[in-house]
Amino acid sequence: MDKIIVRGGKKLTGTIFSSGSKNAGLPIMAASILAEGKYILRNVPDITDIQTMIKLLRIIGAEVVFNKNELTIINKGFSRYEAPYDLVKTMRASIYVLGPLLARFGKAKVSFPGGCALGARPINLHLEGLQKLGTTIEIKHGYIYAYTDKLKGGKIFFEKKSVGATANILMASVLAQGITTIENASCEPEITSLAHFLNKMGAKIKGIGTEVLTIQGVKTLHSIDTTLISDRIETATFLLSAAITNGNITIKNCSPVHLGFVLDKIKEIGFSLQISKDTISITDKGEKKPVEISTNPYPGFPTDLQPPFAALLSTIKGKSIIYENIFSDRVMYISELQRLGADIKLNGNQIIIKGGNKLTGAPLIASDIRAAAALIIAALASNGKTEISRVYHLDRGYERLEEKLAKLGADIERVKD
């Protein structure tokens, strides 16, 4: 297992490029199940979650070639309709094959995802939605067995916004008979990009980017090429890494339009941002202040950035509060930040940070993708050496983060344990 070693105190400066979005790429890869043909996806990040989805598509029967961020998927018809436990346990997003397999073949067997570092993470909304479209579902031996003679359009109202359930139902409904409506749908840019991808394949989805999606089922779809949107969470991770070192960096090939609230909060803390269509520069202005943040579905503040922001706020004098409203258990990194000397604690869903303590390096353990990013950000501002283990979490979602940060001047390296 690899470790990341950071020696804090170096100011980040320079220019960096954003990678393509993991959370946009995963459902789009699953959508390739919906029609035979050759798909070319560009700007695909080389991270382990993408590798896991590649393995899954190969198990189902696709030919996949991944070369320098370009992914070619050849779907010549499939022979297996299964997402096995071994893959689903390493990546919950494996559940994305459920909707497309059902839509295309009328059957699927997908390992039931268990809990994870973020808590229970139920999939009831995925399953209830598919049942509304005419799917019979049985849970046996840890697996979801789903089958249908033919999916039929239906009215679905999500009692809670769910990115994954919206994606799964979208992919199921595009080949269903008749009209499907999804109310209280997620509006995340990754959902919007999936919907545009499906429409380019020949689907008829209306209301893209809104909370009400209307899908007129079609008989067939066709394969296409696309370029993934950039990863807004990675972009923000760079901004926070620069911010905590009082550095000045420029991020190119990013999508500021997907980071509304996030950029507002960075400005509110006291950093200066120069923003153009696909570039953001951050400059340190000197004076900083604490802030309050509430995580919410898009266009609200993303839960994925709650741990990285907490790392930055630990160094900003005064009391900041983050209200975590999506994943109540996304807090395991807190005790690790305490090991660096941060004054941060949990009260219900409130993360209360009395910022300004001097942080000092220590051995730390990463518990999930964004926790790993938060620990690295905090380590960049910590005096001395921080050693972060279980970085396989980081590698699930960030493309060579340590190399990119090193290019900006960070003293950071990967070592074999």
Ligand code: UD1
């Ligand atoms: C996706 C993202 C993840 C992000 C999250 C919230 C991917 C691969 N992952 O995860 O990075 O943090 O959105 O923006 O894109 N819920 C239910 N029942 C369900 C499904 C979800 O109660 O059937 C709840 C969840 O427990 C959570 C909330 O709904 O409290 C939102 O979860 P959801 O949007 O589904 O997250 P994911 O799609 O798993």
